[in-house]
Amino acid sequence: MSEQAKTSQRPADVYFFATCVVDQFFPGAGLDAITLLEREGIRVHFPEEQTCCGQPAYTSGFPDEARKVAALQLTLFPNDWPVVVPSGSCAGMMKHHYPTLFAADPARKAQADALSSRIYEFTDFLVNVLGWQPEDKGGDCTVVLHTSCSARREMGVHLTGRKLLGGLNKVKVAQQDHESECCGFGGTFSIKQPEISGAMVEDKVKSLKATGAERVVSADCGCLMNILGHAAWKDKQAGLAQPSLPGEHIASFLLRRTEERSSK
Amino acid sequence: MSEQALNFMPSEGFRARAKDVVENPFLRQSFRGAMDFLINKRITQFPDPEELESLRTLGEQIRQYNLGKLPSLLVELEENLTRNGIKVHWAETPDEANAIILGICQAHSAKLMVKGKSMVSEEIELNHACEAAGIDAMESDMGEYIVQLAGEKPSHIIMPAIHKTKQEIAELFAAKVPGIDYTDNVDELIQIGRKVLREKFLVADIGLSGVNFAVAETGTLCLVENEGNGRLSTTAPPVHIAITGIEKIVEKLDHVPPLLSLLTRSATGQNISTYFNMISGPRKPHEKDGPTEVHLVLLDNGRTQAYADEQLRKTLQCIRCGACMNHCPVYTRIGGHAYGTTYPGPIGKIISPHMLGLEATKSMATASSLCGACGEVCPVKIPIPELLMRLREESFSAPHANPAMRGQGAGYSALVSTIWRGWAAVYRSPALYRMATWLGSRFGGLMPSNQGPWTSVRVPLKPAPKRLRDLLKERG
Numbered sequence A: 001m002s003e004q005a006k007t008s009q010r011p012a013d014v015y016f017f018a019t020c021v022v023d024q025f026f027p028g029a030g031l032d033a034i035t036l037l038e039r040e041g042i043r044v045h046f047p048e049e050q051t052c053c054g055q056p057a058y059t060s061g062f063p064d065e066a067r068k069v070a071a072l073q074l075t076l077f078p079n080d081w082p083v084v085v086p087s088g089s090c091a092g093m094m095k096h097h098y099p100t101l102f103a104a105d106p107a108r109k110a111q112a113d114a115l116s117s118r119i120y121e122f123t124d125f126l127v128n129v130l131g132w133q134p135e136d137k138g139g140d141c142t143v144v145l146h147t148s149c150s151a152r153r154e155m156g157v158h159l160t161g162r163k164l165l166g167g168l169n170k171v172k173v174a175q176q177d178h179e180s181e182c183c184g185f186g187g188t189f190s191i192k193q194p195e196i197s198g199a200m201v202e203d204k205v206k207s208l209k210a211t212g213a214e215r216v217v218s219a220d221c222g223c224l225m226n227i228l229g230h231a232a233w234k235d236k237q238a239g240l241a242q243p244s245l246p247g248e249h250i251a252s253f254l255l256r257r258t259e260e261r262s263s264k
Numbered sequence B: 001m002s003e004q005a006l007n008f009m010p011s012e013g014f015r016a017r018a019k020d021v022v023e024n025p026f027l028r029q030s031f032r033g034a035m036d037f038l039i040n041k042r043i044t045q046f047p048d049p050e051e052l053e054s055l056r057t058l059g060e061q062i063r064q065y066n067l068g069k070l071p072s073l074l075v076e077l078e079e080n081l082t083r084n085g086i087k088v089h090w091a092e093t094p095d096e097a098n099a100i101i102l103g104i105c106q107a108h109s110a111k112l113m114v115k116g117k118s119m120v121s122e123e124i125e126l127n128h129a130c131e132a133a134g135i136d137a138m139e140s141d142m143g144e145y146i147v148q149l150a151g152e153k154p155s156h157i158i159m160p161a162i163h164k165t166k167q168e169i170a171e172l173f174a175a176k177v178p179g180i181d182y183t184d185n186v187d188e189l190i191q192i193g194r195k196v197l198r199e200k201f202l203v204a205d206i207g208l209s210g211v212n213f214a215v216a217e218t219g220t221l222c223l224v225e226n227e228g229n230g231r232l233s234t235t236a237p238p239v240h241i242a243i244t245g246i247e248k249i250v251e252k253l254d255h256v257p258p259l260l261s262l263l264t265r266s267a268t269g270q271n272i273s274t275y276f277n278m279i280s281g282p283r284k285p286h287e288k289d290g291p292t293e294v295h296l297v298l299l300d301n302g303r304t305q306a307y308a309d310e311q312l313r314k315t316l317q318c319i320r321c322g323a324c325m326n327h328c329p330v331y332t333r334i335g336g337h338a339y340g341t342t343y344p345g346p347i348g349k350i351i352s353p354h355m356l357g358l359e360a361t362k363s364m365a366t367a368s369s370l371c372g373a374c375g376e377v378c379p380v381k382i383p384i385p386e387l388l389m390r391l392r393e394e395s396f397s398a399p400h401a402n403p404a405m406r407g408q409g410a411g412y413s414a415l416v417s418t419i420w421r422g423w424a425a426v427y428r429s430p431a432l433y434r435m436a437t438w439l440g441s442r443f444g445g446l447m448p449s450n451q452g453p454w455t456s457v458r459v460p461l462k463p464a465p466k467r468l469r470d471l472l473k474e475r476g
Helices: A003-009 A020-024 A027-039 A055-060 A063-074 A088-101 A106-116 A122-129 A149-153 A158-166 A194-210 A221-238 A250-257 B003-008 B014-022 B025-045 B049-068 B070-083 B094-107 B119-123 B126-132 B142-149 B166-176 B186-203 B229-235 B253-267 B303-307 B312-317 B329-334 B345-356 B373-377 B384-396 B414-427 B430-446 B452-456 B468-475
Strands: A013-016 A043-045 A083-085 A119-121 A141-146 A171-174 A215-218 A247-249 B086-091 B112-115 B136-139 B206-209 B213-215 B220-225 B239-245 B275-279 B293-299
Touching (some): A020 A221, A020 B430, A027 A043, A027 B468, A063 B414, A083 A088, A083 A122, A088 A119, A088 A149, A119 A122, A141 A158, A141 A221, A149 B373, A158 A215, A194 A221, A194 B329, A194 B452, A215 A221, A215 A250, A247 A250, B014 B025, B014 B329, B025 B329, B049 B070, B049 B253, B086 B094, B094 B239, B112 B126, B119 B126, B126 B136, B136 B142, B142 B186, B166 B186, B186 B229, B206 B229, B213 B253, B220 B229, B220 B239, B220 B253, B229 B239, B303 B312, B303 B345, B329 B345, B345 B373, B373 B384
Parallel strands (some): A141 A215, A215 A247, B112 B136, B112 B206, B239 B293
Antiparallel strands (some): B213 B220, B220 B275
């Protein structure tokens, strides 16, 4: 596709579905994602009534409860604009599981199908819709990228984050071992099987740290909550005052790197 | 706890068994190394992602086509096997299967059975049944031989002794095999096992094997193996008994090559196995060798329950390659024994509830982060994560009439269901959500430092002081 063709398809308006985790736990990441989109000249609409995609109940074996919550989100995006979601996991829920969830309800199934085709994970939107090419204004820096399982296996967008980071001249992207392996979050899995989940996040943090990267970035805040939560717990055990593995949403990192007079 | 008790209620003590393994750094490292080895071997067999994808689609189509015709194919299989001189037996339960096999053994006054590798024989606990009936059942697959010597069960469906190091095997052989000295030289260990087993093949009364594909149109039993013990078990003794699940059937011989290719490449990373046996009957009058009797035991053991439900039926597509285990981050952390079921790992989590009921297996489906690695590598595209979610629903929903699964509602908790209903009530209402999250942001500092299992290895979760919607308002 030529750059011109991309530009002509460039939407003037998008909806932003923040996800409940970003709204409550990583609001800065949401704001940075919105700021970045706006800087590209896109009007970003945040439907005030949005809550959660319903995934926690869905994956825990409570589809009726998930359906009730998902039904609310179905009504929030009336215009035919893309819906940008800063999380591969929640985007996957809306894109791939909503049509299944409403399979027995023809009216809502039609809504779900229509919505499904407009759902974009944030990095996917930047790369494949906007054709965005970041201009790096920061200094030398090494980061490591963690991609969520849903982004990788449901949304197939594990390459877009890498592509965006690869476009930053002074950023080196380190390669961790067992990159594609799950961090062990898995929603209620982390509570129901804490020993196994704990072993998984322990190994994940070890492999991320072993790269020597200054920070970890990810397009999924669920994973970040787990990975950074364990890294901070380890630091506390070791009596460290500074985080040994800081991390953030890829939107925050990209925004900072491409702002004027950025340090990192 | 006896092995039988363990197998009866695998959910009991699952967390404790898993904990024992994850807290053992040696085992953790050993499993990781073994799984990495298998993952790397598999990927060398599928250098072209497009070819892999089209083969997987073909595998899925073949399995779904054959499952779609299962009842009529079973009739056709029985007719053609019978015409070929193979006697067909039907067993609904493990007890029935054992009774059939022991009946055949007793009719021949059998004292010694040599066994090729068969997970279905593990499923029915045939070795226990033989022991109780005074029949010596001897495993002839090297991995199975090792776990039998150790008095254990397989920890992997393809590599039964994957949990053992060569030093452990060396010690085991020195202690259990008469007249040998300690050696941890792998070649020597294999020769020791080979020598012991060779003698048994010649004197065994019964040879037992599994079946990888039963071909309906020709009445042929296909057996995939690497050690030649399968061929010896099915040809040297005078009587061969094969046992398999009713789902292992294909209509046409043409269906076998793609499935065989997917099986060996996915399982052990081999282009083709060393041996591929096609058994189409007992010794014919003019032939000089081969068994004089061949039997096939077709086992249900819960498979018809899975079959009856369109979604759960996909469980039966499995060709038992074990790739889902090799790629599973949970299996890699806890190994096969922690599951407490004959079939461990992702496939074990979705097939065992049909065999043992949800009462006994209710916690198994929760032991997954739903990462999807299993579904991604499955050579016949079983949507394992989707099935795990379905099993969670079957387990946690309130017991109701005409359930699709035995033990439906076994994990039901009025409290947990109420919590989810409350969650839905808040998250389906923009006003309640706004209020709840506002309270969270204002009083996040009051979050307890002990948040149960979460804080066992993580710092506590605290909502941010301002929500995204607050930041957007401030920004204007």
